[in-house]
Amino acid sequence: MTRKPPINRVTKLACVLWASVATTFFEPNSALAQSTAFRQAIAEHAASDRALATFFQEHDYQRFWTVQGEIGTKRRAALFRAIEGAELHGLPAARYDTQNVMQQLEAAKSPRDLGQIEVAMSGLLLDYARDLKTGVLVPGAVDGSIKRERPSFDQKAVLAAFASGNPNALITELAPDSNEYRRLMKEKLRLENLIQMGGWGPAVQAEKLEEGDAGNTVIALRNRLMSMEYLERHVGVVYDQKIKQAVQAFQLANGLEPDGVAGPSTLAELNKSVEDRLKSIIVAMERERWISQPRNERHIRVNLTDFHARVYENDEVQFETRAVVGKNGDDRRSPEFSDEMEFMVINPTWHVPRSIAVKEYLPKLKRNRNAVSHLKIYNRQGRVVNRGAINFAAFNKRNFPFAIKQPPSEKNALGLVKFMFPNKYNIYLHDTPAKDLFAREKRDFSHGCIRLQKPFGFAYEMLSKQENDPKAFFHRKLDTGKETKVLLDQKVPVHIIYRTAFTLPKEGVQFRSDVYGRDAKIWDALSKAGVSLGAVQG
Known part of the structure; x- marks a missing residue:
C-alpha cells in the first residue's frame, strides 16, 4: 500500500519550493516569459479536463496552490492532511498519487514546473472530493438492481470554494452531511480498534445453545457476548437468564427473532468476525455517499435487508412497520432508488x-x-x-x-390501500391479505413491491400533516368500498435502500444479512478500487 507522507513534510516542502524558484521567478526581465510559461503549462496539462481548464481561464491563471505566503501553505497542508485521512472514510488512499505531487514540489525550479503543479494538485483535490462527496463506485455498474446515479459533482464550484474560503473547513464539508454517516464513521473507528486488540475472540463451536445448557461452548458464548459488550462481566458456566438476555439483545441488533436461544442463524451471525462487520460499515459509508437528497426533512426509508419501512423526521423514527420485499430471484429482487410519494389509493384495484x-x-x-x-x-x-x-x-x-x-376487496393482492411514488420500475408500498408472512424472520416473498404489516398506521402517518383526524378521514374513504385516490398535500421523499449495516438513533448500530448478495459485490469492487481494511493490514 502506498505510504503517505507525514503532514509536517508539507511545510518543509513549501519552504523548499520557494527557496528553489524565488530567485529566478521574480526577476523583472523574465516576468512576462515566466508568466507565459506558467499559463502554457496549465493549458497543456489541463487540456483534457474542460472544467479544470475553464476554472483557470476564468481566474486569469492566478496561482492557486503555489501562491506565495501563508494561504498557499494552508491550501497545500489542508489537501495533504485530508488525503492522509482518506482511509478514515473508507476511501482508496493509494488512488491519490501524493508521492508524485511531492516529487514535483521538491523538484520545482521554474514557472513551468509551478504550472504543472497547479494542475496536479487541483486534480488531486477533485479526485478526493468526488470520491468523498459522490462515492468511489458507479452504483449501477456494480449491480443492475441499484437504480442510482452518482450524485452530480461541480468541479468548478469545489475549486472556487477552496480558493475563496477556509481550506480546512471546506475539506470537512466534503463528507456527507448526515448523522447516519457520522455514526457509521464512528463505528468504523471502533471496529478498527477492536481488530488491533485481537477482535472478539474464538468463535462459538455449537449447533444450538439455550437456557440451562452448560460447558465449554457456553463459556465461549459468554466470552464472545462480553467482548461484543452485550453482556457485563460474568463468570458463570451455565446459560442463565443474564446470558439469555444478552443473546436477545444481540438478536434484536441483528434482525433476528429475540427468543433468547442461540440457534443456527443466531450463532452464524454471532460468529462473524470484526473484519466482516467492518466491511459492512465501509460499504454502508459508500452507499451513504450515493444518496444526495437532504434527509433532515420528513422522509421514508425502506431497508430491504432489514425488512422494515420507517418514517423519519429530524433523524427520529416517527413510525415503523415490518415489510415483505422482493423474493431473492433474478426478476423479483426489489430495486434500490429514491423518489417521492405523491398519493395513496384506498380500496385499490390490482x-x-x-x-x-x-x-x-x-x-x-x-x-x-x-x-x-x-x-x-x-x-x-x-x-x-x-x-x-x-x-x-x-x-x-x-x-x-x-x-x-x-377489483377492490379485502382479498385483493394489494389489500385495502397502496402508496404511490410513480416510477418506471412499477414499485410501490401496499397492504396485503397474506398477513402470516410478517411473522417470518426473513421476509423476501413479493414480486418486487413492498408489502406493509401496518398499512393503516402508515396511512395515518402520511395523512397526519394534512388532516386533523387522519384515522377518521381514512376510514370514511375505506368504508365506501370504492377505489379512492387521496393526494398528499406535500410529497414525501422515499428512499429504498439496502444496508447490511446501519444505525438507529436510539438502538445504535445494526447489522443484517446480505439477502441479495449486493454488498458482497460492492466490497469486491471497492477492494479492486484500492479500499482496504487499514487496521488489519497495519
Whole structure:
C-alpha cells in the first residue's frame, strides 16, 4: 500500500519550493516569459479536463496552490492532511498519487514546473472530493438492481470554494452531511480498534445453545457476548437468564427473532468476525455517499435487508412497520432508488403486471379457464370479457392481448390501500391479505413491491400533516368500498435502500444479512478500487 507522507513534510516542502524558484521567478526581465510559461503549462496539462481548464481561464491563471505566503501553505497542508485521512472514510488512499505531487514540489525550479503543479494538485483535490462527496463506485455498474446515479459533482464550484474560503473547513464539508454517516464513521473507528486488540475472540463451536445448557461452548458464548459488550462481566458456566438476555439483545441488533436461544442463524451471525462487520460499515459509508437528497426533512426509508419501512423526521423514527420485499430471484429482487410519494389509493384495484399475467396466470388459464376466478379479464377496449369466449391455448407471452385486474376487496393482492411514488420500475408500498408472512424472520416473498404489516398506521402517518383526524378521514374513504385516490398535500421523499449495516438513533448500530448478495459485490469492487481494511493490514 502506498505510504503517505507525514503532514509536517508539507511545510518543509513549501519552504523548499520557494527557496528553489524565488530567485529566478521574480526577476523583472523574465516576468512576462515566466508568466507565459506558467499559463502554457496549465493549458497543456489541463487540456483534457474542460472544467479544470475553464476554472483557470476564468481566474486569469492566478496561482492557486503555489501562491506565495501563508494561504498557499494552508491550501497545500489542508489537501495533504485530508488525503492522509482518506482511509478514515473508507476511501482508496493509494488512488491519490501524493508521492508524485511531492516529487514535483521538491523538484520545482521554474514557472513551468509551478504550472504543472497547479494542475496536479487541483486534480488531486477533485479526485478526493468526488470520491468523498459522490462515492468511489458507479452504483449501477456494480449491480443492475441499484437504480442510482452518482450524485452530480461541480468541479468548478469545489475549486472556487477552496480558493475563496477556509481550506480546512471546506475539506470537512466534503463528507456527507448526515448523522447516519457520522455514526457509521464512528463505528468504523471502533471496529478498527477492536481488530488491533485481537477482535472478539474464538468463535462459538455449537449447533444450538439455550437456557440451562452448560460447558465449554457456553463459556465461549459468554466470552464472545462480553467482548461484543452485550453482556457485563460474568463468570458463570451455565446459560442463565443474564446470558439469555444478552443473546436477545444481540438478536434484536441483528434482525433476528429475540427468543433468547442461540440457534443456527443466531450463532452464524454471532460468529462473524470484526473484519466482516467492518466491511459492512465501509460499504454502508459508500452507499451513504450515493444518496444526495437532504434527509433532515420528513422522509421514508425502506431497508430491504432489514425488512422494515420507517418514517423519519429530524433523524427520529416517527413510525415503523415490518415489510415483505422482493423474493431473492433474478426478476423479483426489489430495486434500490429514491423518489417521492405523491398519493395513496384506498380500496385499490390490482392491475396485474403483464409479466405476472403471462408468466404465472396464462399457464393456469390454459389448463383451466376458470382458474384464478377472483381475477377479471379485460379486452383492449377496457371491457370485461367472458372467459368462456376465450381460447387461452391460442396465446403465448408475446401475443396475449388481455389485461387482468382484481377489483377492490379485502382479498385483493394489494389489500385495502397502496402508496404511490410513480416510477418506471412499477414499485410501490401496499397492504396485503397474506398477513402470516410478517411473522417470518426473513421476509423476501413479493414480486418486487413492498408489502406493509401496518398499512393503516402508515396511512395515518402520511395523512397526519394534512388532516386533523387522519384515522377518521381514512376510514370514511375505506368504508365506501370504492377505489379512492387521496393526494398528499406535500410529497414525501422515499428512499429504498439496502444496508447490511446501519444505525438507529436510539438502538445504535445494526447489522443484517446480505439477502441479495449486493454488498458482497460492492466490497469486491471497492477492494479492486484500492479500499482496504487499514487496521488489519497495519
